[in-house]
Amino acid sequence: NLLRCPLQNDSTCRERVCPQSYACTLLGYSLQKYGASPDFIARIKQLEAHMSLGRKLFRLGNSSDALEAAKRAIHLSDMVLRFCITVSHLNRAMYFACDNILWAGKSGLAPHMDQEKWSQRSFRYYLFALIMNLSRDAYEIRLLMEHEANGKCQRGGGGDSPRVGEDHRLQQLILRLKLQVRLLCHVLRDNPPLLLDLAKNACDIFIPMDKLGLYKTNPGFVGLCGLTSSVISILTIVFPWLKLKP
Template sequence: MESWVRFNSQSQAKERIIRAAQYACTLLGYTLQKGGAAADLLHTVSQLEAHMSLSRKLLRLGNSVEALEAAKRAIHLSDGVLRLCLTISHLNRAMYFACDNILWAGKTGLVPEVDLHKWSQRSFRYYLFTLILNLTRDVYELHLLMDREARYRASKSPPSAQPSSSLSADPPSPTPEALPWLSRQLHLLVTVLYTNPPLLLDLLKNLCDIFIPLDRLGIRPTGSGFVGACGLTSSLLSIATILHPWLKLKP
């Protein structure tokens, strides 16, 4: 199983590049449609997007194994919140990839009786729940880092200023006096994200990705142009973490 995981990791960069190209085609198709392009050109771009989607599904065959291995590692984390979020997230990813494999078999004609719409919707539901858990993990880590930074600043401030600098202190009532507090929290947020690029990239990537299943499931329709832009952005961010592993959020 370990050898398969190592082999599978080598195809991730290719899959990310094809994903970026797929969503670039989605964005291009939307732009051409708005510009009144010929129907033949729109059909060509749509077919190219479909072929890239099928190629990605081929590269993701067996990714459920890697996701299950990640879940096995996450279940041993000492932090309870991270352990819960990451373990369930990886299990959902395993189910998402399994649904994806069934869709690949259906679209290639290996299993022609597959209900493509049903399995596609099921796949996007698992994907959505995975992203929700990933965002929960990001917000939790952001809160921990902001709290640590606030305590550090409080320790460097005069004793009289410490209560107002603490992140855990209750926010003041919505009056003009609350503006300094909001300004401090915003500055704290920017500082933490600026000094933690892996967390910033992971947060941005998950925020972009979540609009894709929301649109596909009809929960929050945003249109192919917005979905293409979000998918392309998150793909480029993923490629950056592959090129520079230190940018990948751990664990």
């Protein structure tokens, strides 16, 4: 069973391999778009709400896990990685804490809690954590591209580019852009963990942006992004070598 997490005591793991909530979001949007009955759509939305509440329950205790991860990341030798990963984990800790409070409100333990306020707070922390994750991905991509470019120069590969005259600067710029895109594709193809992490963070970031009103899409797109991110998380759990380290 691929949905059975090998780390049974890891609440983060259990939460990430439960994509049913996003699947329900995507299904509900698709059914509504193609004219399903309002009663059936209401049942799908109710199921989605239950799944979402269950996902929040799995997140209980994730704040302490994120804080421990931040403590480990603060000892990294690379200053940029140390900053990005530590700040990301600290924001994740705050996001999970807000989400736990939100769970208490939705489950009836704190009925008078302002759920909208805590929801906005949690998504702001989530968004900033994802920005740090994408910054880390961009930094690692830049390092790998520089390393690959330097290696090609040392092997004599830098002389393959045609020389362009001074009056053809636009063509020269286009050529350089094509070379950079080709180099980027080569680096991502040769580094599946980095590619998957980039794809996962790129999918995830649309969720808080939509919820905070920074970039409004639709429930179907949000559900697709969340489902894709969850599938990538499952892959990194089933095949640990696909997880980006540190």
